[in-house]
Amino acid sequence: MTGMALTRALGLAALTPLLEKNVNKTIALDIPVVFSMSRVIVLSFAVAMLRRVWHAGIAGWPDATLSIAIVLALPILGALERVSTEQMVDLTKTLVNRFGGSGEESPGV
Secondary structure, three states, rough: OOOOHEEEEEEEHHHHHHHHOHHHHHHOOOOOOOHHHHHHHHHHHHHHHHHHHHHHOOHHHHHHHHHHHHHHHHHHHHHOOOOOOOHHHHHHHHHHHHHOOOOOOOOOO
């Protein structure tokens, strides 16, 4: 791969998180790798948290909880990608009803 072709491929790959919702746009770019915006965000949080823990250590439960959430984010994202739209709507309705989004008492409380 020449220097210009490598630069082009890297530049286009850097744009793919912005285009990932439209598959036709990413296919038309003809690049070897496509980055997911959600994974880029999780990776950014992980790098920032690792840097913080490296320099300051874990100061308490908020730091530990955030670190655990970041570690669990990628498997959860992978599972959510395989969920159908109907299942996601049902899950959202259940969570909203369970945590009081409608102002009514949740069933079973």
